[in-house]
Each structure stands twice: as structure tokens, then as C-alpha cells.
Amino acid sequence: MSRSSNSMGTSNKIRVRAYLVRYSREVEIELEEPATVEDLLKKLGVNPADAVVLKDGVPLSSKERVHNGDKLQILPVSSGG
């Protein structure tokens, strides 16, 4: 995982890995630091009303920070049935 500065050198970018459970697919996302779960879902285009974000199996509220190198799971709230 690498950190990089923007052209002004005033902010860092972080990279996190997000595993989309519904699609069995992992994606790497770059976010401006500081970033929250809310920012991550927005960037992924995932509706926060239909998702729970997990880190090490523990749910995170929308205001929790995500950090460089985090491995997160995006679990859909609704499941068919």
C-alpha cells in the first residue's frame, strides 16, 4: 500500500481494499485522507441504506475512519428471500 501527496502536497491519499460480498468481488479504492465509511460507500456507489461495512468482522458506523491498507467487507443489508 502506498501513500501519495497531491500536487499541492497538502493532503494524502489512502488505499483500501473493499470486498463486495454480493458480487464476490474485491476492489481497491483510493480516498482523500481523512476518509470515513460514508466516503468509501459514496466512492463505491453503494447505497448506505443497503450496506453494512465490516472491518475484521465488526460493523462500522458511517462516521468511522478508514485507514490506509484497511481490508473491509461490504455486506448488503437486504438479501433475497
Added chain:
Amino acid sequence: MAKCALCGREPTVIDVGSVQLCRDCFIGYFERKVLKTVQRYRLFSEGDIVAVATSGGKDSLSLLYILNKYSKQLGIRVFGLLVDEGISGYREHTVKHALEVSKRFGLEIEIVRFSDEFGMTLDQMVEVSRKAALPYGPCTICGVLRRYLINRYARELGATKVATAHNVDDEVQVFLMNFVRAGVSSMGREGIAAVAQHRKFVQRVKPMYFCSEKESTVYAILNGLYPPFVECKYIVYSFRLPAREMINEYEACRPGSKYRLLALKTYLWLKLSRNIKHTQLKTCTICGEPASSDICKACQILSDLKKYRKVPDVG
């Protein structure tokens, strides 16, 4: 890190309205909400035997777990009633998970199978219906036959109430579906408790009526109840899917939309239910179970399926 709005601790696990809660405060909040609903709407009486309609999914296992946890306080006895319809690639996983959870937490679960009761799995019924061009989609067959078995087995196992894990999301989805269908009479019947008069009908109640699906998901995860993620292959045929997506879009744009819809639904239910006659249900002339006409919907469906494949009589 965000701080819990109730105790100030970190980290927080969920947003409730515009605030965040930590693990312990959320579990307490969720359980109090369920218990308050039970008490405020008098869903149970002292001595009730409660069959929890259990699918092995997160919502019904959460309900079974909570009601079992507080059964002494509520003065009730609780058991799970799981209907295995026979949906390959789906139900076998949730049944396995339900049995593991029941063993881990000492929960009693009874299993009833379509294949034992009707001589066919849902998958086989769907195939027969499709080949014969019968007017029954998978969700219709499943819903009717599941309700039939839950009511019958709950009663035969001594239950005085059936508790289902319908939550805010389920309720507003059905409300929207009824709205689109102009199903006014259904709107007047879909309340927190199902009222029907028949000696064989077991009253149905919804203790999680005011809990969101996101809340029950997080509750299930925090308590080790969450099943492996699998989806029913028939969801794509369900009218519920577009309703679900539309409501979630509204919720994302206007947080609180689901609860406002629930409030509107409840208001209309109170208004409309006064005009609906809760008449005595009839008795099915084939199986003897409660019916809205001379033959219950389960027997109608099974009878049609039987014309194209041998299915034993129910009852």
C-alpha cells in the same frame, strides 16, 4: 473515530437516525425496542407458547434469539418453526446455519419440509407450474404454502402465537406494493398483529415491526447469528425487488423516509381497518384449515399442480 451518542465510547457500529452507537448501547437499544413493541401492543400474554417463523436468516434468528433471551421476563415459551421449501443453493445453507445457531445458543427449532408434506420441493413445483403455464409464480406458491404449514404446525405443536420477523423494510415494501396494486383492503389488514377468527388460526404478531433491516443485520452480526450470505434465486421474480430498491433510493436521498412511510402506513391501516369486517374465516372443505373461501389457497395451488404431477392431499 466517532463517539457513541449514549456512552461516549469508541468505536461505533451503526448509525441510528443522525447519531452513532457503540456495540453494547446498540444491542441494548435494539432489544429494548423489540420488548417495548411487545409490551406496548400486548403482542403476548403470560403463558403464551410462541412459534417464531424461522427461515435461518438474520432477521428471524435475531427474533428467536431475543424472545428466547427474554422469555422468562415475558412469561412465554419460545421455539423456532423452520419451513424448508426446498430451494436448491439457498435453503440448505440457511437450514444448516439455523441448526448450528440452535445448538450454540440452546434454541429449540422444529423443521417442516415441503417434500415431506406435499411430495415436492418448491423447485419442483415451480417447474411444474412453469411447464403447465399455471398462474403461480415461485413467490406465490412459496408464500401460500409456507403460511399454511406455519399455521398448521404451530397449532399442532401447541403454539398460541406465531411471531414473524417482519421489519420496517418489509412493511414499507409491502405497503408500496399494495399502493401500486391499489390493494386498499390489504392495506387495512397489514398491521402489527393479524386478526382473524377461526378456531384453527394462530394469531400472528410482528415484534420487530419498528426495527429496520439494517439494525437487525448489525444485531445478528454482533451476536454471531448472521448466516453465510446467500440469496434466493427466485427474488428476481418478486414484485418486492423493485419496491425494495425504490425505497432504499428514497432513504439514501431523504434519510428517515422508511420511518415516515411506516407512519403513513400505520395511519392508513388504523383508518382502513375500521371499515374492514373481520368476518369468521371459512373452513377448507379439503384440508379443514382456515380459508377465505370454500377451498383454501394452499389446496387450490396443490390441486392445480396435481393435475400435472401427482401430489398427495394435505391435511
